Amino acid sequence: MTIRNTLRDHGQRYRPRMACLKKAEKVMLEMQDPKTGVKSQPQRLVITTIPHAITGEDIIAWLADRLQVDTQEARNFGSMLVALGYIYPLQDHKRLVIKPDASLYRFQTPYFWPTQQWPVEDTDYAIYLAKRNIRKKGILELHEQEQYNRLHKWMNHKWDFIVMQAKEQYRAAKERKKPDRVVFECQERAYWVVHRPPPGTVSAMDYGLDRRIDPNAEETKTPDFYERIMIFTQQSIMRPRVKSSVSIGAMVKYCATYSSHDPFLSKCLPSNPWLTDDVTYWTLNMPNVEIPTTMRVERWTFSFGELLSDPRGRNDFRLFLKKEFSGENLAFWESCEDLKWGTAATMSEKAEQIYKTFLARGAPRWINIDGKTMEITLKSLKHPHRYVLDAAQTHIYMLMKKDSYGRYMKSPVFKDTLKKAICPDEHKFSDAQLEQNAKNRRPSLSPIVLRQLELEQKAKMAANVDITQLCRFTTPVPHLAVYSGISDFPSANASPSLPFLAHTTACPSPISVALDSTSASERRAEANEGEAEGNPAARVPAGGNVSKSRMALSLRRLLKRGCTPSTMFASLSPKCHSAAGTSSRIQPIGPDQPSQAPPRRIANFFQIKVDIPPECRIYPIESEDEDEETRAASRGGVGAKEIICPWESLTPQNETG
Amino acid sequence: MGEIEELRKEADSLKDQITAARKAVQDTTLQEAVASITVVGRVQMKTRKTLRGHLAKIYAMHWGADAKLCVSASQDGKLIVWDSITTNKVNAIPLKSSWVMTCAYAPSGNLVACGGLDNMCSIYNLKGKDGNVKVMRELAAHTGYLSCCRFLSDSEIITSSGDCTCVLWDIETGTQKTIFAGHQGDCMSLAVSPDFNFFISGACDFTAKLWDIREGQCRQTFGGHESDINAIGFFPNGNAVITGSDDATCKLYDLRADQELITYQDSGIMCGVTSLAPSFSGRLLLAGYDDFNVNIWDALKAERVGVLAGHDNRVSCIGVSADGMACCTGSWDSFLKIWN
Numbered sequence: 001m002t003i004r005n006t007l008r009d010h011g012q013r014y015r016p017r018m019a020c021l022k023k024a025e026k027v028m029l030e031m032q033d034p035k036t037g038v039k040s041q042p043q044r045l046v047i048t049t050i051p052h053a054i055t056g057e058d059i060i061a062w063l064a065d066r067l068q069v070d071t072q073e074a075r076n077f078g079s080m081l082v083a084l085g086y087i088y089p090l091q092d093h094k095r096l097v098i099k100p101d102a103s104l105y106r107f108q109t110p111y112f113w114p115t116q117q118w119p120v121e122d123t124d125y126a127i128y129l130a131k132r133n134i135r136k137k138g139i140l141e142l143h144e145q146e147q148y149n150r151l152h153k154w155m156n157h158k159w160d161f162i163v164m165q166a167k168e169q170y171r172a173a174k175e176r177k178k179p180d181r182v183v184f185e186c187q188e189r190a191y192w193v194v195h196r197p198p199p200g201t202v203s204a205m206d207y208g209l210d211r212r213i214d215p216n217a218e219e220t221k222t223p224d225f226y227e228r229i230m231i232f233t234q235q236s237i238m239r240p241r242v243k244s245s246v247s248i249g250a251m252v253k254y255c256a257t258y259s260s261h262d263p264f265l266s267k268c269l270p271s272n273p274w275l276t277d278d279v280t281y282w283t284l285n286m287p288n289v290e291i292p293t294t295m296r297v298e299r300w301t302f303s304f305g306e307l308l309s310d311p312r313g314r315n316d317f318r319l320f321l322k323k324e325f326s327g328e329n330l331a332f333w334e335s336c337e338d339l340k341w342g343t344a345a346t347m348s349e350k351a352e353q354i355y356k357t358f359l360a361r362g363a364p365r366w367i368n369i370d371g372k373t374m375e376i377t378l379k380s381l382k383h384p385h386r387y388v389l390d391a392a393q394t395h396i397y398m399l400m401k402k403d404s405y406g407r408y409m410k411s412p413v414f415k416d417t418l419k420k421a422i423c424p425d426e427h428k429f430s431d432a433q434l435e436q437n438a439k440n441r442r443p444s445l446s447p448i449v450l451r452q453l454e455l456e457q458k459a460k461m462a463a464n465v466d467i468t469q470l471c472r473f474t475t476p477v478p479h480l481a482v483y484s485g486i487s488d489f490p491s492a493n494a495s496p497s498l499p500f501l502a503h504t505t506a507c508p509s510p511i512s513v514a515l516d517s518t519s520a521s522e523r524r525a526e527a528n529e530g531e532a533e534g535n536p537a538a539r540v541p542a543g544g545n546v547s548k549s550r551m552a553l554s555l556r557r558l559l560k561r562g563c564t565p566s567t568m569f570a571s572l573s574p575k576c577h578s579a580a581g582t583s584s585r586i587q588p589i590g591p592d593q594p595s596q597a598p599p600r601r602i603a604n605f606f607q608i609k610v611d612i613p614p615e616c617r618i619y620p621i622e623s624e625d626e627d628e629e630t631r632a633a634s635r636g637g638v639g640a641k642e643i644i645c646p647w648e649s650l651t652p653q654n655e656t657g
Numbered sequence: 658m659g660e661i662e663e664l665r666k667e668a669d670s671l672k673d674q675i676t677a678a679r680k681a682v683q684d685t686t687l688q689e690a691v692a693s694i695t696v697v698g699r700v701q702m703k704t705r706k707t708l709r710g711h712l713a714k715i716y717a718m719h720w721g722a723d724a725k726l727c728v729s730a731s732q733d734g735k736l737i738v739w740d741s742i743t744t745n746k747v748n749a750i751p752l753k754s755s756w757v758m759t760c761a762y763a764p765s766g767n768l769v770a771c772g773g774l775d776n777m778c779s780i781y782n783l784k785g786k787d788g789n790v791k792v793m794r795e796l797a798a799h800t801g802y803l804s805c806c807r808f809l810s811d812s813e814i815i816t817s818s819g820d821c822t823c824v825l826w827d828i829e830t831g832t833q834k835t836i837f838a839g840h841q842g843d844c845m846s847l848a849v850s851p852d853f854n855f856f857i858s859g860a861c862d863f864t865a866k867l868w869d870i871r872e873g874q875c876r877q878t879f880g881g882h883e884s885d886i887n888a889i890g891f892f893p894n895g896n897a898v899i900t901g902s903d904d905a906t907c908k909l910y911d912l913r914a915d916q917e918l919i920t921y922q923d924s925g926i927m928c929g930v931t932s933l934a935p936s937f938s939g940r941l942l943l944a945g946y947d948d949f950n951v952n953i954w955d956a957l958k959a960e961r962v963g964v965l966a967g968h969d970n971r972v973s974c975i976g977v978s979a980d981g982m983a984c985c986t987g988s989w990d991s992f993l994k995i996w997n
Contacts, residue, residue: 019884019904020947023927069925077925080948202970202990208714209758209774211885212801212819213842213861226664232839233671236877237678242913245685247896251911251939252690254894255957258938263982263997264700265940273742274705274983274997282725285980305852341810344829387871443743444725 018207021084021114028086031062032107038062043090043104050179053090053104060100075100083204085114088190094198106183112191114205120195123162126151128192130166143198257302261295269295271427277437278427287311294421301409304401308333320413321404328365329396329404332358336393340386351384359392369395679916687909687918691957697940700953700963705983708739708993710746713755715987716773717805717974721762724978728769729987730760736771738762738783741985741995750781750790756802763808768793768828770814772803778816780828796826798833805846809853809870817844823858825870835873839866845887851895859886865900867912879910881917888932892956893939899956901930901944909956921954923961932974937981945972951986951996965996 031037043053056078064074078098081087082105089095090104098105129148132139140148152159173181197203260266273279284293292312300307300316307313314330321327335358339350358367359377369377369392377392408414429437713733720727726747728738734755738748756774763769772778778796785791801819808814809825813834817823823837823844842861849856855876859865865886867877884903891898892909897918901907906922907930921942928947935942935956942954943965951972953963970989977984987993 019902019929020927023905027927067925069923073925076948076950077927080927206989208716208973209756209802211843211861213821221661221665223661223664226661226668229668230664230671232875232878233668233675236915237671237675239876239915241678241682241915244683244911244914244916245690247911247913248685248687248690248918251892251894251897252694252957254892255938255940258893259940261981262936262938262940263980264702264936264984265697265938268982272982272997274995277742279742341812343812344827390871441743443740443745443747444723 018114020080024081024084024086025113027063027066028081028107030066031059043106050106050183053106054087056099056101056103056105059087059098059105071100080204083194083202085112085191085194085204088186088193090186093186093190094193094201096193096201096204106186108190109187112187114194120205122151123155123158125192125196126155126162127165127169128188130162131170134166134170141198147196261299267426269293269426270424271429276427276429276434277441278429279442280424280427284422284424288315292417292421294418294423297418297421304397304405307405307408316413316417317404317408320408320411323411323413324404324407326404328358328367329400331365332367333393333396333400336389336396339389344386347386348384351381351388354389355381367392367396368399679914682914683916687957688959694957696958696960697955697962700941702953702963702965702984702996704967704994705997706741706744706995708741708744708985708995709991710737710749711735711991711993713991714970714989715973715991715993716757717759717771718976718985718987718993719760719762720976720978720985721766722764722979723766724980724982726762726766727976727978727985727993728760728762729974729993730757730771730773731991732757733991736760736769736781738769739993741983748783748790752779753792759803759805761806761808761814763811765811767811768808770806770808772806772816774802776800776802776818778803778806778814778826780814794828794831796828796831798824801843804844807847807849807856809849815847815849815856815870817847817858819843821860823847823856823868825873835870837866837868837873837875839875839878840864842885845885846889848890848898850891851893857889857891857898859889859900859902861885863902865889865898865910867898877912877915879908879917881908881920882906884929888930888944890933890935892935893937899933899935899942901933903929905929905946907933907942907944907954919959921956921959923952926952931972934975934977934984936977936984943975943977943984945975945986947971949988951975965994967994968992 038054038058040052040054043050059078060071060074063069063077064071067074067077069077075098078087079096082089082096082098085096086108087098087105088108089097089099090106092103125147129140129144129151132144133148155162173184176184194203195205197205263272268281270280270284271278273281283289285296288311296310296312300310300313307317318327318330321330332354335350335354339347339354342350355363355378357363357365359374359381360366373391373395377389380388708729711729711731711733712735713731715729715731718727718729725740725742726738727741728736730736730752732755734752734757736748736750736752736757737746738750739745740747750769752771754773754775754777757771758773760769760771767784768780768782770778770780776797776799778799779792780794780796781790782793783790796814796816799816799818799820799822801821804817804819806814806816812828814826814828815823816826821838821840821842821844823840824833825835825837826832827834837858840858840860840862842863844858844860847856847858854871855867855869857865857867863880863882863884863886865879866875867879868874869876879898879900882900882902882904886900886902888901889898896912898910898912899907900910905926905928906920908920909918910916911918921944926946926948931945931947933942933944940956941962942956943951944954945951949966949968949970949972951965952961953965954960955962965984965986968986968988968990972986972988974987975984983995983997985993985995
C-alpha cells in the first residue's frame with residue numbers, strides 16, 4: 001500500500017528478490033509446450049467452449065515426472081505455482097491450491113504474471129473494482145467492498161480518472177468476442193485474487209519486510225570501489241590455505257565421531273526426554289553432576305576443547321593437574337577466560353591480579369611461558385584490554401593440550417572416572433506410563449536457579465575435600481586451612497560469565513578466592529534480602545559479581561601492601577574482610593566453627609596451598625592477627641621480595657626492605 | 658574512463674589469481690571424499706510440542722544454552738521466553754516497536770535481545786527483581802533495520818543491519834566497539850563461531866563474509882549464490898560455513914581451504930531458504946523454506962533425507978538446541994513447533 005509505505009519509510013524500500021519467480025517461469029514454459037507439456041482439454045461453459053483447460057491431476061503427474069519427485073512434493077510445487085499466480089483454478093477460484101482430481105485450471109497469461117520489479121498498484125485495483133461495480137452493481141464481495149470504500153477515500157483526488165478508465169475498459173471489453181471476454185475476465189479475477197487476497201488467506205505475494213538495497217539499481221563503479229576490491233583480494237591471496245583433502249577429511253571425521261552422540265541420528269539413553277517426557281537424561285547430564293555418563297566421558301576424549309568446555313570434564317582435569325602440581329596452567333587459562341568475557345569495568349583489576357598471581361617473577365602460581373610471549377604480554381599489560389592475555393593464554397592452552405591432555409587420558413584419575421561412569425539402561429515405558437510421565441512434567445529450572453544449585457553442590461564437594469592434604473612444600477599450618485564460603489546472590493548480582501565458567505574448583509586459585517571473598521563479604525553486607533540464602537560455595541563465577549568500587553578498594557589495599565606470596569595468602573584470610581568493612585567475623589579455623597549469626601550461613605574459608613611450583617620460595621605463613629598494622633609489621637619482617645607492577649611507579653609505600 | 662577500465666582489468670586479474678590459488682589447494686572434492694560413505698537413512702521427525710501464544714507472524718527464535726528455554730519474537734510486538742518442555746511461557750515481554758525481526762538469548766541466560774525496523778537493538782534483563790523484565794540497554798546507531806543479533810557474553814553483542822554493516826557493541830556503555838563494514842547489500846543474518854573468535858555474515862550482495870572479531874577485519878569472502886543470502890550458520894567444528902539463499906539453495910564453504918564445497922539444491926525446490934541449522938554432529942542440515950516446509954539434508958552427501966511439514970505458512974526461523982536434542986521451527990502462522 002503506497003501511502004502507508006511512505007509514512008513508515010526508514011529508507012527500507014525494496015522488495016526482496018523473488019528468485020523463485022524465474023524458476024517458476026521456466027517450469028511454466030515447459031508445461032505449456034504443446035508436445036511435452038501438460039495435456040489440455042476444452043472447457044464447456046453454458047454455450048461457449050473455452051480451450052486449454054487442464055486438470056489438477058494432470059499437472060501433478062507432469063510435475064512428478066519432470067522434477068523426479070513424489071506425488072506429495074509435486075502437489076506442493078503445483079500449489080506454489082497456483083499461489084504465485086501462474087496457474088489459476090476455474091472452479092473455486094478463491095482457493096489457490098492444486099487439487100489432485102479433475103478440477104480444472106488454466107495457465108495465466110504472461111501479461112498477468114507476477115513480477116518482482118514493481119509492486120502492484122492500488123490504482124489498478126481501484127479501476128478493477130470500479131469496473132466490476134459498473135458491470136453488475138452489488139457483485140463485489142464483502143472484503144472487496146471494504147477495499148473499494150477505502151480506496152475511494154484515499155484516492156478521492158483521482159477518482160474521476162479511475163472511473164473514466166473503468167468505463168473505458170468496460171467498453172473495450174464489450175467489443176471483444178464472448179469467449180475472449182470470459183477468458184480475460186477469469187484471468188483478471190485470478191490476478192487480483194493473488195495480489196489482493198481475501199483476509200485470512202496465506203498469500204505467496206506476502207514477502208515480509210522490504211530490503212534497503214535496490215535490486216534493480218546499477219552498481220556504481222568508482223575507482224575507489226575497485227581499489228578496495230584489489231586490496232582485499234591481494235590480502236586474500238596471501239592468506240594461507242589448507243589442502244582440501246585435509247580440511248574435508250577433518251569434517252568427515254567430525255561427523256563420524258559425533259554421529260553416535262547426535263540425538264537425531266542415534267538413540268539416547270535412557271530415553272529421549274522429548275519422546276518419553278522422562279527427564280532422567282537431563283538429570284544425569286547436568287553440568288556438574290557427580291558421576292558422568294559414559295557418553296559424556298567419551299566426548300572428553302574427542303578433543304581437548306570438549307574436555308575444557310564441559311564443566312565436569314574440566315573438574316576432572318583440574319583434579320588430575322592438582323596431582324601433577326601443574327594446576328596453575330588451568331587456573332591461568334580460566335582467569336584469562338574470565339577476563340575476556342567479564343565486565344569492562346573490572347578488566348584492569350583482573351589483569352593486574354592475573355599478573356601478580358601468574359606472570360610476575362616470583363609469583364605464587366607462576367606459569368611457564370616462553371620469553372617472547374612473556375615479553376609481548378608484559379608490554380601489552382601496560383594498557384590492559386579484553387584480549388591482552390591472548391598470546392599467553394593460547395600458549396598455555398597449547399601446552400596443556402599437547403602435554404597434560406595426553407597424560408590425563410592415561411592417568412588413574414581419568415581411568416577411575418571412566419570406570420565409575422554410568423551407562424543407563426534404556427527405558428521401556430508402556431503407554432500408560434508415558435501418559436503418567438506427561439502428567440508429571442515439571443517446568444525446567446531457569447539457568448539462574450540452576451547455577452545456584454550447582455554452586456551449592458560445589459560447596460558440598462569442597463566441604464568434603466581433605467584439608468590435611470596440603471602442599472608438600474609448605475609447612476603444615478592448620479589454622480590457615482579454612483573453608484571458603486562464597487554465596488551467589490543471583491538476583492542481586494547478575495553473573496555475566498558464560499556457562500562454562502560456572503564451574504567449581506576443589507582447589508580455588510588465590511585470585512578467585514580473593515575476588516570471591518571480597519564479593520562474598522559485600523554481598524553479606526547487603527544480605528538483608530530474604531533471598532540471601534547464603535549457600536556456601538567454593539567458587540563463584542569469578543569476578544563477575546563484584547561492583548567496581550569495592551573490588552578496587554580491596555585490591556588497592558592488596559597492591560599497597562605489595563604482593564609477596566605470604567601477604568597474598570594473608571590477604572585471603574578472613575581478616576581482610578573485616579578490614580573491608582563488613583560486620584562478619586570469620587574464624588580462620590576449622591570447618592566446624594560457625595562464624596556468624598545464623599541467617600548468614602557462610603562459615604569459613606578454605607585454602608589448599610598445593611599449586612606452588614618447586615622453584616618458588618616458600619614463605620612461612622605467619623599467624624594471623626586481626627590488626628592490619630600488626631600484619632604490616634609482620635610483612636616487613638618476612639623479608640620477601642616485592643612484586644612491583646611494571647606500570648606502577650615506585651613510591652615509598654611500595655618500597656620495602 | 659580509461660583509468661576505470663584499467664582498474665577493472667586489474668581487479669579482474671586479481672580475482673583470477675585468487676581463483677587459481679583456491680584451485681591449487683583443491684586436491685579433492687567433498688563428493689570424492691565421501692564417496693564411500695552411505696547416505697544417512699530417512700530421518701523422520703514428529704512435532705512433539707506446539708508453542709501457541711503469538712498472535713502474528715513469528716520472525717525469529719533462539720534457543721537458550723540450557724537447551725530447554727527458548728525465546729521467540731513476533732510482529733504482534735511480543736518477545737516470549739518459553740519453557741519448551743511444558744510449553745509454558747516463562748516471560749512475555751511487550752516491545753516498544755512491534756516490527757521486530759530478530760531475537761537472541763545470551764549464553765548465561767540472563768539477557769535477551771531483539772531488534773527490527775526501529776534500527777535499534779534492545780537488551781532486556783531477565784533477572785530483574787520480582788520477575789520484572791526491563792529494558793537494560795537500547796543500542797542505537799544503525800541507520801538500517803536490525804536483521805540479526807547474537808550475544809558473545811553478557812557484556813558484548815554483535816548485530817547485523819540493513820545498512821550493510823555489522824557492529825560489535827559494548828552492552829554496559831551502549832557504545833559501538835567495532836564496525837564491520839564491507840558488504841554491498843543488507844546484512845541479513847550472522848552466526849558466531851564456536852570458539853567466539855570469528856563470526857560470519859550473509860548479505861543481499863550474494864556474499865558471505867568471515868570477520869575476525871578482534872581485528873575488526875574481513876578475513877574471507879565467499880560468493881557463488883545467485884540471490885540474497887537469508888541464513889547462515891557454522892558447521893559444528895567451526896571450520897565450515899553453511900549459507901541459505903533466496904535462490905533456493907544452501908551452500909557449504911570450507912574456511913580453511915577457502916572454497917565452496919557443495920550446494921544443496923533440488924529441482925523440486927523453488928522457494929528460497931529462510932533459515933537453517935546444522936544438527937549436533939553436523940551430519941544433518943535442517944533448512945526452512947518459503948514453501949512452508951523444512952527440508953533435512955545429509956550435509957556430506959547433499960541429499961534430502963527428510964521433510965518436516967506441518968506449518969501453514971512460511972517457516973521463518975529454525976534452531977537446534979545446544980544438546981542437539983530437538984529442533985524448533987517458528988513460522989508466519991504464529992506457531993512454534995518442536996520436532997524430534
